[in-house]
Amino acid sequence: MRFGFDIGGTNIAAGIIDESNRLIAKDSVRFPRGEGNAAVIEACAGLYHRICDQAAIPEQEIIGVGVAVPGSVSPHDGVVIDAHNLGFHHTPLAALLSDALKKPVALINDADAATLAEHRIGTLKGAKTAMLITIGTGIGGGLILNGDLFRGGRNNGTEPGHMVLRNGGRHCSCGIDGCAETYCSATRLGKDGAVFRKPTAKEVIEAAKQGDKQALALFKEYIDDFGSYIASIVNLLDPERIAIGGGVSGAGSFLLDPLRADAEKKCFFETCPEIVIASAGNDAGIIGAGLIVS
């Protein structure tokens, strides 16, 4: 059995993964924001003991613990380099948590964890070259290269939301004007939708489905941006498959059908790779964290 944590700025979710990579027990607690590292470790340890207890799994059966965090990690020494939302900066999280749980602890970026889960149990299964793109408040994602998770050429991971899609365009918090994130995230749909009183991606998509003209026009522009973004990745890496996850992917074929058509038009190669909706779901972070335990 392996144990996975998915630590977010709002909640800490965690669970137990069995030998078939199934999540057999899970639970969550509030992230103790602003209370310091000791409080985070205490919250994690409490959650760990509770989940094992409730699932009636003796802790000696847990061979190790994986932790997904929203930020950059140094996998080799178990240090969180920077996870802004968690208040971690050069924090030796693996050592701290290992001390508390008496188990080996490994770290992974949360988007990488989701990508790993998608590759082992989801729609990217079997692919040698593939990508997960997660569309939410921002854009996250991860790459599978040579059949394995790619953690970046210098171990910095990947930041696909900060590829430039409209150079000189909308200002991104990262400093670039025109990042993909400012055009393809859920935030963009909500921001542009607010003008006609549809201030969330969900409301824009719902209105577009109902035939609302303003919502349809915005959605069409969004698809043009998203299709070009996918074409950028396809023309560089020629992947076999691209999975779309995150809130906006809930739109299903209403998103997927026009997106495929647009990307196909812009793909340089004879055929466009498969574009699918991610299937590993909300627990992908926990599962992916558990999967890095060796």
Place this chain on the structure above:
Amino acid sequence: MRFGFDIGGTNIAAGIIDESNRLIAKDSVRFPRGEGNAAVIEACAGLYHRICDQAAIPEQEIIGVGVAVPGSVSPHDGVVIDAHNLGFHHTPLAALLSDALKKPVALINDADAATLAEHRIGTLKGAKTAMLITIGTGIGGGLILNGDLFRGGRNNGTEPGHMVLRNGGRHCSCGIDGCAETYCSATRLGKDGAVFRKPTAKEVIEAAKQGDKQALALFKEYIDDFGSYIASIVNLLDPERIAIGGGVSGAGSFLLDPLRADAEKKCFFETCPEIVIASAGNDAGIIGAGLIVS
């Protein structure tokens, strides 16, 4: 000894590579445009015999032949899928040339050949994750991933010039509006420079060096586009090193210094990878072709 061909739409260049990956003899002939496949094979065979003859290298010492072509190839069956400028479409070039030369023949895309040469004997030597970007009439390039040439996830290679940099912008011949190629190629500098009677990249750069205000303004805009293009690649792949080749790279530090500064500003990670001028030179295609002979 290995033999490499670099077949272009104007010339066929070729040479012999020794065991230390050095080009020890080379020559070229005009590409017999529009004269059919048999004429191309004849031109290649003539060049092959002449180079071996002039270098006094017995043909039995050549263990194999590599061929670089500007287009998509299927390495496994030795077929050129499409090389528009050469008039090759689903052409079994390896078999045809192997018949004529009585040697094993392998194919590679020309940008991939240049990347391989840059990785073995040039500025990308030793890198596990790196990229060559060639700035000429268009944009070519290739990727080194996991210490080896990456031929695309579906064996289509990479088309980095057709990443989208300004979605909805200048129309590219590939069909997308806003490809990197339409903003970062030498062609862009010449096209925009023509307005003030500097119709080539070379003239624009020369005028900018002399302090010409219009040329400097254009060059500044070019650097902003090129820097964003590099930031896109860096933020996706986090490479160790990026080498810039092709005609525009001849500008040296006049290009490199502002480009590094711009890319550094836009790089998401703490540090930007090294950006260098490619060193394998004009013969990189021949050398890279020779290097695929096993």
